[in-house]
Amino acid sequence: MTTGEFENLLGIYGNDVYRFCMYIMRNKENADDLYQDTVLTAFRKAETLELSENPRSYLLSVAVKLSHNFFRKEKRKNEHIVSPEPEMLDNLADDTDVQADAEKAELKAALRRAVSELDEKYRVPVVLYYFDDQNLAFISEVMNLPPGTVKSRLHKARELLAAKLKKEVSDNG
Numbered sequence: 001m002t003t004g005e006f007e008n009l010l011g012i013y014g015n016d017v018y019r020f021c022m023y024i025m026r027n028k029e030n031a032d033d034l035y036q037d038t039v040l041t042a043f044r045k046a047e048t049l050e051l052s053e054n055p056r057s058y059l060l061s062v063a064v065k066l067s068h069n070f071f072r073k074e075k076r077k078n079e080h081i082v083s084p085e086p087e088m089l090d091n092l093a094d095d096t097d098v099q100a101d102a103e104k105a106e107l108k109a110a111l112r113r114a115v116s117e118l119d120e121k122y123r124v125p126v127v128l129y130y131f132d133d134q135n136l137a138f139i140s141e142v143m144n145l146p147p148g149t150v151k152s153r154l155h156k157a158r159e160l161l162a163a164k165l166k167k168e169v170s171d172n173g
Helices: 003-025 028-044 055-077 098-117 120-131 136-143 147-172
Strands: none
Touching: 003 028, 003 055, 003 120, 028 055, 055 120, 055 136, 098 120, 098 147, 120 136, 120 147, 136 147
């Protein structure tokens, strides 16, 4: 693959990869670093990449592998990554019912916080499946896991999210 072809590839899939990095890393600085490392790693191996293969899957799998390294290093340092920054939360469309808007925004923010607090092995499939609308086969390929493992991690993540949201509702209500 030539440099021009690689640049074209980033033009097509760069936003998807960056959005994925934002969800996984939970803050802009770490997401920027992960995205940059992903692009550099992919560029170094661009000569072996075939355009007929799934380049988006390849870029996301590079990001997943690099994020594993990051979280492993962070775990060793015993540092915790902060919750998502407020500007990362999506704005909801304006509705006429202000109370409903506030409730939707609160629920959406609580869900995003809960997802960001999940362990990486659950957060990655949740982000890919629910936020990026990917199927199990794609997630399985990106994470280099059997589809059954991805399915069970999604199931466990839903249970964890439901418990976190239920606890948050009972604490606030």
